[in-house]
Amino acid sequence: MWKAFVRWFHRMASPPHFYAAASRWTPWFFWSAIIVIAICAYGGLVLAPADYQQGDGFRIIYAHVPSAWMSLFVYVNMAIAAAIGLIWRIKLAHAVAASCAPIGASFTFLALATGSIWGKPMWGTWWVWDARLTSELILLFLYIGYMALRSAMEEPSRADRASAVLAIVGVVNVPIIHYSVVWWNTLHQGPTVSKIGEPSITWAMLWPMLGMMVGFMLFFGAILLTRVRGEVLARERNSKWIKEVAVS
């Protein structure tokens, strides 16, 4: 079992093989993401009861929570891919890490935007120095720094390894930053922000959110595969197999 996995992993590290496999998988990820997100959007926006305090306003969580969750998930993904690339010198892993960054930054931005839109009716302002919002903002800075470092280096192999070190340093720091911000926040303002009653959330409200997370993951898979394919095409543009793929 393990051997089969290792063999599969090694085969996937070869760009032509990965390119072909990714082309086959992308539509599966894409369409299942569309279906899951559509079902859960119906469940969340229509079937779920309105919150007794927030009314229909709470329904933005079906976009906000999954994207906030994805923003961290993608960062960890990026760091793991970067570490794999750095340790085993697999170029494809670096391509995956490079493709993760803009997607993760977009999810982070989406989480910030939806959080701020949600904040307007709930807190009365667009922005509050809430611990979660603030650490999302810092996460966005980390993503931007990663992309800036990558684009500052002209040689791709150096950009890959330097940004990989940064991603690993960043992933060690993310929990420290998060907890320091939480701690800072609880000291500076009382717990005035009443979040939705998370423990007592009913099943009718909960299942669309869990489903949305699955849908966002599938969507991430589809976008990631597409981006990595583009990245592979750009990186391998001088190799022979590209011509065969491009001509066919």
Added chain:
Amino acid sequence: MENVGIFTAAARLVERDLKVIFRHVSEALNPLVFFVVVATLFPLATSPDAALLRDMAPGVVWVAALLSSTLALDSLFKADMDDGTMEQLALSPQPLAWLLLAKIVTHWVVSGLPLVLIAPLVARGFFLPTEAILPMMLALALGTPTLSLIGAVGAALTAGVRRGGALLSLLVLPLSLPTMIFGARATDLAGLGEDPSGPLYLLAALLFLTLSLAPLAAAAAIRISLD
């Protein structure tokens, strides 16, 4: 070539770095002057009101320290990268991470330690209570080495990049936020007459974490920048 132990090698490196720095003392003093100037900006940009300044004092001291230490990072590895010294260090039999740690310590002694010593002056200018001065210096003494260590990773990553100054700040500032939060909080608590030991312990923990990990990351980054 004689084979020297790691401590001798580090001592010689420190000696050499200090010599290089003291040939250009005015350059080495720039971050310190910058620290004082940035702190001076705040009353001018807001108001000279003593109560307001006292509330702002810990934040101002820490923001100025963070900016000044980020500014000083630019000179940490740049000259050695340009004249080939760094390649010699990377080729030496001593571990590169250890040698970089020696360089970082020297750098901190020249750019961080003066901040700790001059901070009381700035704090008095902001009407910080006298009993908060010592905890503030302790927090700075624990926090500024952490800033130098985190910054060293960023400086090593951008060492090969032309005009890496703004990029360096972009990489380093978000990673330095926890240190700044704990440092400012410790100073704040001491100013309110409360026990600042909690955030001070956290600062110490961060210092030891970065002390053990940052040189390794910086060494990996330097090796990448070199080829």
